[in-house]
Amino acid sequence: MSDDTNRDPARQKLAEEAARILRRLDEDPDDHAALKDRDAFLARGRDAKRIYAVMARGFAAAPKTLKDRDRRYSIGIVGGVLALLSLAFAWEPLKVAWLADYTTRLTTEIIELESGDTTTLDASSAIQEETNAKIRTVDLLKGAGFFDVDDDGRRFIVQAGNVTAEALGTAFEVMRLGDDVIITVADGIVEVTGAGQIRQLTEGKQIRVSPFETSIRSVEPDTVAGWRRDRLTIGGMTFGEVASVIERRMSGRVFVISNRLADDPVAGALDLSMPRNALKTLAATSGASVVEVSPYLTIIYSR
Structure with missing residues (x-):
């Protein structure tokens, strides 16, 4: 979904893989299989190394009590790390602003x-x-x-x-x-x-x-360009793409923490006049949950 990590499926996939490896190593730093997977991940190239480094910093900064909780709570960790990732790849928006x-x-x-x-x-x-x-x-x-x-x-x-x-x-x-x-x-x-x-x-x-x-x-x-009237008729779009259209109207970032959810085709119509409500309506149609980590960061994940 690109100029952002959450809109670039390849980078989002790398971020999710890095998170899984870091969780395994946090549970057992001597896990040989996890260490082998980490080395193979880093060998993929520059993007993989940069993403792993940012994810590792964010994961290390998270309190252990939060890491030990179930997914509903730990989703905030992943969200915070992805926010850092968006800064790591912020050169594209700067280029757009310049041009x-x-x-x-x-x-x-x-x-x-x-x-x-x-x-x-x-x-x-x-x-x-x-x-x-x-x-x-x-x-x-x-x-x-x-x-x-x-x-x-x-x-x-x-x-x-x-x-x-x-x-x-x-x-x-x-x-x-x-x-x-x-x-x-x-x-x-x-x-x-x-x-x-x-x-x-x-x-x-x-x-x-x-x-x-x-x-x-x-x-x-x-229905063409219905967003001119705060209306979006959805067709031929995925969940992640619709979320990105809604995100344009929000002061913060929206991250979909699941490739499967992001790639799900969706249909229907949304009222864009209240973007956060539109996001919750979209999530409800796919059985997903919306977590507002802060006014500037929203996470969507599969239940």
């Missing part, structure tokens, strides 16, 4: 671009704009945007990672979710280039472009 021409924080915002076009940015989103006499280009650096484009003779292109969406007189949404990009057309036609393919989408069509594949489905046009 962005427009950013939003905890709410959506309607922005008039230099090109004269109008876009609505979702909460915690950022774009960079470049305009000249022949082309209008917007780079969606993070989050999501809804673009309502007039045909003034110049091309209008939205770039999101390795995916481009060229508007042919249209209104459409572009959303970044980790390494994936979702483009949904509310009106008109959009030409999408990504994963070695070029596709034209019409009203009510949505494409999801992953590094190695694409998928297309139909949606109701009036």
